[in-house]
Amino acid sequence: MQTATIIGSGPNGLSAAIVLAAAGIATTVLERNNQIGGACSTAETTLPNFRQDLGSSAYPMGVASPFFRSLPINIPWIEPTAPCAHPLDDGTAVMLEHSIEATVDTLDECDQSSYRSLIAPLASEFAELSEDILGPIQHIPRHPLVLARFGSSALLSAASLARSRFAGTRARALLAGMATHSVLSLAAPASAAVALTLMAAGHALGWPILRGGAQTLPDALARHLQDLGGHIETNHEVVELPQSGLVLANITPRQLLRIAGSQLPPHYCKLLERFRYGAGAFKIDYALRAPIPWTAPECSRAATVHIGGSLEEIVESERTFTSARPFVLLGQPSLFDPSRAPAGQHTAWAYCHVPNGSTRDCTECIENQITRFAPDFRDCILARSVSSPAALERWNPNLIGGDFLGGVMDIRQILFRPTRLLYRTPLSHLFLCGASTPPGGGVHGMAGYHAAKTALRSLNR
Ligand SMILES: Cc1cc2nc3c(=O)[nH]c(=O)nc-3n(C[C@H](O)[C@H](O)[C@H](O)COP(=O)(O)OP(=O)(O)OC[C@H]3O[C@@H](n4cnc5c(N)ncnc54)[C@H](O)[C@@H]3O)c2cc1C
Secondary structure, rough: EEEEEEEEEHHHHHHHHHHHHHOOEEEEOOOOOOOOOOOOOOEOOOOOOOOOOOOOOOOHHHHOOOHHHHOOOOOOOOOOOOEEEEOOOOEEEEEEOOHHHHHHHOOHHHHHHHHHHHHHHHOOOOOHHHHHHHOOOOOOOOOOHHHHHHHHHHHHHHHHHHHHOOOOOHHHHHHHHHHHHHHHOOOOOOOHHHHHHHHHHHHHHHHHHOOOOHHHHHHHHHHHHOOOEEEEEOOEEEEEOOOOOOEEEEOOOHHHHHHHHHHHOOHHHHHHOOOOOOEEEEEEEEOOOOOHHHHHHHHHHHHEEEOOOOOOHHHHHHHHHHOOOOOEEOOHHOOHHHHHOOOOOEEEEEEEEOOOOOOOOOOOHHHHHHHHHHHHHHHHEEEEEEEHHHHHHHHHOHHHHHHOOOOOOOHHHHHOOOOOOEEEOOOOEEOOOOOOOOOOOOOHHHHHHHHHHHHHHHOOO
């Protein structure tokens, strides 16, 4: 019987395993940690009964994922009242609401029709757009016109798109906050792509969180895998390349070199060595005695809050990732999922981007940014747990230097991720299946899905 080993149980590893097990292959997932899920997992890092998402927390691309949507499993998404809030210094917030009109109401009047004309077509064609965005990049687009319409703005830098389309502070700030999810400089070509995708996703499908925490998703994938006959072994670190059966590696190029470098041809090793990792994250988990007391009360309508003020400030923060007033991403999931904390109390997380491998302690500057928009925030803190880039990498070695997208996602590394061979390697039984392959970082399982399909094709299935 054909066998397959998956190295790593992140969302992509589990997705790859499901595709292979469903094709009748005896599939085993090996996970080094004692818990499955990779950067999609949950644990009590602060105080007992405060369940914190260790990595990912909001899932616009998860709910859009054609693979997750195809599975006969129940994924308990919870949709917050609004996808995202972005507080400003005037005591109000600009909001990404589900409805385009409600979003437009939070913008300056001068930008209202421009927002509609930029985002409404993308939102109404989001199903088609996400099929192409989440497909393997080098395929022939299924919806070329939709993709061309998207590309005409998406290939710009976020800073120039914001300046050319909007005149007011509010829409410019909203777009800049969205673009930070690319973890690129906002002056980089195509940094607008992520912003447009996330705004369109917010209107089309929302930015859900998971009932019970991120862990709920890998647990549901694992149950389905086991129903298909697949196995999972935790506490099993792979240090040498398995020699028989298919091997799908849910790891990044640097780790592949460690495990398999001696068996790979030198020219391919060189290409893997040249793969670039991006900025890291400095993350704080909080146990809170009360909800965050935002000056702008509308911030409590969203599970995700973008903290960083104006376009100019955010551009500066994401230019070198060293600003003393960094852009901060904040999650407050327990407002919408009471299972995350004891009654009346709350969980939150916040992180800023820092240079890869940075050792700088950003606790104070992150909290200064939060208190700028919620002056009594520090009074709410019962406990905090801080993760530097090194701590993130110790927990999950895929987070090289704290990079959580599996490598820089600029145009070059999206097209050739991690090399022109994409999921394939020069070894016929070895494939890559994680965030370092297309479509890249984020919880959608699509890299695992495409890698497994590629592996099946290699068996002529
Ligand atoms: C702080 C943070 C916030 C994020 N926020 C979001 C978000 O809100 N929404 C979103 O969509 N995405 C978010 N992401 C990104 C997202 O979590 C990742 O892109 C995604 O988890 C990548 O999935 P993966 O399966 O490729 O790898 P991972 O999830 O990284 O899983 C890889 C697994 O492989 C295991 N492994 C590594 N080496 C070995 C080995 N040698 N042997 C055995 N096992 C091994 C690891 O322990 C890990 O379990 C965030 C990530 C972080 C860290």
